[in-house]
Amino acid sequence: MAQDRIIIAGGGIGGLATAIGLAQKGIRSLVLEKAPELGEIGAGIQLGPNAFHAFDYLGVGDAARDMAVYIDNLRLMDAISGNEITRIPLDDAFRTRFGNPYAVVHRGDLHGVFLRACIEHDLVELRTNAGVADYEQDDRSATAILETGERVTGSALIGADGLWSNIRKRVVGDGKPRVSGHTTYRSVIPVEDMPEDLRWNAATLWAGPKCHIVHYPLSGWKLFNLVVTYHNDAAEPVAGKPVSHDEVRRGFEHVNPVARQIIEKGRDWKLWVLCDRDPVMNWQDGRVVLLGDAAHPQLQYFAQGACMAMEDAVALAHQMEACSGDATRAFPAYQEMRRLRTARIQLQSREIGDHIYHASGAHAELRNAVMSARSPEEWYDMIAWLYGSTGLDGAVSSETLRNRRA
Secondary structure, three states, rough: OHHOOOOEEOOOOHHHHHHHHHHHHOHHHHHEEOOOOOOOOOEEEOOHHHHHHHHHOOOHHHHHHOEEEOOOEEEEEOOOOEEEEEHHHEOOHHHHHHOOOOOOEEEEHHHHHHHHHHHHHHEEEEEEEOOOOOOOOOOOOEEEEEOOOOEEEEEEEEEOOOOOOOOHHOOOOOOOEEEEEEEEEEEEEEEOOOOHHHHOEEHHHHOOOEEEEEEEOOOOOEEEEEEEEEEOOOOOOOOOEEOOHHHHHHOOOOOOOOHHHHHHHOOOOOOEEHHHHEOOOEEEEEOOEOOOOOOOOOOOHHHHHHHHHHHHHHHHHHHHOOOOOOHHHHHHHEEEEEEEOOOOOHHHHHHHHHHHOOOOHHHHHHHHHHOOOOOHHHHHHHHHHHOOOOOOOOOOOHHHHHHHHO
């Protein structure tokens, strides 16, 4: 019986989405989570239409829609002048074009959607205090070796154990993540603390020299999510470290006072030094495969980390069904379906950070001129490869291919 189940290392959004995706196909799984409780650290997540495509495929569309905040625009502001550069409307025309809305959610709320679905499904088993340190396999099974030395066997193993994945150490062996030198500070504040003239129903980005500020409403307009990032050449990874208000201020003394006041409203700031990895073309070792940040960690600038993990879950469940549950055939097909699309996200996230988020001088002026000249329809054409995907496409979406043929 144990060999009939898939072992999933990691109980984050990607791991749970994969478990419920497999359950939808009649495949049993056991999720092994290192932490003592199942939950998510962080605050807001942006969800493009491709996320909602994934929700629907995974059977949690209604629950996800119920807890989302639907915003009106994506707004890009110049953090030096205080002027708007451009905006992308997320209205009926956007929803019609891409078949789904754009929304923002609290990370914990989204994780809770998948956690409840897993708890309620008899094909999903969840275990905490069960960090996976290593694995072994033979021609019939894969065995997760826990940090305690315990061995847990299934028909296959999925490494959804994040940026510092122990599974990746064996599958890829590419050492430590790449440190970007960008430091992000996160805070969540009550909506009444947000300056009244900035309580926009938008995902707003203030782009400045070597820094940017992002804010948007959360949790039914009870909170505002604040994320501010400073390119300060940080050399070592840090995650969730509490920091003083003065430390956050230091990276933003040069920006417009309108944008700077957002930082003054923050409280209980925590710090992350952003890391990613170079794309790799192989995520698989026999009956073992990687998923989400374990496979393709990316910088935050596309706001697609959670969305890519959910698309991975869709693709993996789809291929497991197509291959009648045979992981040795499904895993290569899943990898082939996903690797170029996720590589594109990884690489373009870096470029967006340099050319849009953190540009200065003539570089910033050029950005403003080019981006302000685009119409909503032109923006929609540019992002069709990303938001038009169901998770079952490659580096471009099915909509992009249709448009080319037309």
